Amino acid sequence: MSIDAVLGGLLVRQLDHWLPGALHRSRRATLALAYAGDPGTAEAALRVVAGFADRLRGRRLTVLVLADGGPELPARLGVVEAGLPGDVAVHVVPGDPGRLPVVLKAAGAVGAPLLTLVDGAAPEPALLAATATGRPAEVLLTSTAPTLRPALTAAGFPLVTEVELVPTDGTPARLVAFGTRLDKSLEAFKEALWATATATAGVDAAVRYRDPAGGLLDVGADPPTGPLRDALLAELTRHGPRTVTELRRHTLTATAYRAGDAGRALAELLDGGAVTRDPEHGRLGGDVLISAGPAPAGRSTV
Numbered sequence: 001m002s003i004d005a006v007l008g009g010l011l012v013r014q015l016d017h018w019l020p021g022a023l024h025r026s027r028r029a030t031l032a033l034a035y036a037g038d039p040g041t042a043e044a045a046l047r048v049v050a051g052f053a054d055r056l057r058g059r060r061l062t063v064l065v066l067a068d069g070g071p072e073l074p075a076r077l078g079v080v081e082a083g084l085p086g087d088v089a090v091h092v093v094p095g096d097p098g099r100l101p102v103v104l105k106a107a108g109a110v111g112a113p114l115l116t117l118v119d120g121a122a123p124e125p126a127l128l129a130a131t132a133t134g135r136p137a138e139v140l141l142t143s144t145a146p147t148l149r150p151a152l153t154a155a156g157f158p159l160v161t162e163v164e165l166v167p168t169d170g171t172p173a174r175l176v177a178f179g180t181r182l183d184k185s186l187e188a189f190k191e192a193l194w195a196t197a198t199a200t201a202g203v204d205a206a207v208r209y210r211d212p213a214g215g216l217l218d219v220g221a222d223p224p225t226g227p228l229r230d231a232l233l234a235e236l237t238r239h240g241p242r243t244v245t246e247l248r249r250h251t252l253t254a255t256a257y258r259a260g261d262a263g264r265a266l267a268e269l270l271d272g273g274a275v276t277r278d279p280e281h282g283r284l285g286g287d288v289l290i291s292a293g294p295a296p297a298g299r300s301t302v
Contacts, residue, residue: 002207003165004040004041006196006197006207007119007165008040008044009196010140010176010189010192010193011045011140012044012048013191013192013195013196014115014138014178014192015031015048015049015115017188017192018113019049019055020052022061022113023056023061025113026113027058028060028062028108029061029112029113029115030061030062030063030064030104030108030109030113030115031049031061031063031064031115032064032066032114032131033064033116033117033119034067034097034116034117035065035067035068035069035097035120036120036121037120039067039119041119042065042067042077043076045063046077046081046090047080049084049088050080053085056085057085057087059087060087061087061088062088062089062108063088063089063090064091064107064109065090065091066093066095066096066097066100066103067092067093067095068094068096074092096121097118097119098121100118100127100131101126101127101130104116104130104133109133111134111135112134112135113135113137114134114135114136115140116134116137116139116140117139117140117141118131118139118140118141119141120143120144122145123141123148125154128151128155129155132155132179136185137181138178138180138182139152139157139178139180140177141176141177141178141179142174142176142177143175144174144175145175148162148175148177155179158181159180159183159252160177160179161178161186161189161190162212163176163193163210163212163256164209164210165208165210166207166216167206167207168206168207168208169206176193183249187258190258190259194223194258197219198219209256211227211255211256212254212256213230213231213254213255225261225265228251228255229265229268229274231250231254231255232250232251232262232265232269235250236291240291242289243287243288243289244263244286244287245287248262248263248286250262267284273294274294275292275293276290277290277291278291
């Protein structure tokens with residue numbers, strides 16, 4: 001499983017989630033793909049769009065591909081583009097991602113659903129601000145920078161998560177980050193991240209995920225919850241009691257884990273007596289308050 005395979009699969013799965021919602025919200029939407037290097041995932045993205053041809057009737061989808069792919073890039077994409085419905089307009093624009101603000105403005109992307117991929121470019125403020133002009137806006141970034149969270153937050157994305165992809169063969173790691181204003185999109189991104197890695201495991205070089213806290217996680221359908229238990233307990237110790245909903249949000253934004261993993265980790269913490277809950281009994285739902293520390297003697301934690 002190479003990094004490129006993970007990134008390609010991640011874009012495809014995120015498009016599968018984003019496109020139906022975008023078409024439901026608005027009669028127009030924009031998908032922008034900006035590459036500092038090889039635009040290798042653009043063809044796969046167009047194939048996903050082709051799979052939604054029946055839902056595109058009466059809608060307008062603009063696909064922007066911004067890359068220095070040479071004269072062969074339009075020809076490569078043209079093979080896939082030929083099978084797209086007339087409701088999809090594909091524009092291949094030569095240049096680097098720094099041109100994205102101008103390209104998005106010219107395409108009329110402002111104020112309608114916008115999903116942007118920026119692959120390998122520096123997170124310049126003007127570039128990220130342009131990706132935030134959609135309603136709603138979502139952005140998927142890849143970079144060798146140590147973190148992208150502050151730049152995405154400053155650009156206007158209140159929900160941000162990032163995970164480092166670390167090949168086991170010693171090749172350079174890459175950071176992938178996602179910014180959105182929608183909780184469901186953030187959850188979908190994390191589901192896509194683990195589903196992609198699990199589906200491609202064993203192909204080419206293996207890739208592990210480095211949690212923002214610093215630990216390396218082996219890829220699998222059910223990642224080990226030990227690091228997440230530690231992260232949640234640390235959050236409770238630092239900031240005091242939190243609801244399950246707040247801890248799920250923390251899991252999504254501050255760790256490599258999925259929201260569902262938070263439920264497993266909290267159940268294990270309760271079973272081990274490391275935390276308590278209020279109310280003491282019932283479903284471990286979103287409004288249940290979790291506190292660090294063991295339960296008083298004679299009191300059940302579950």
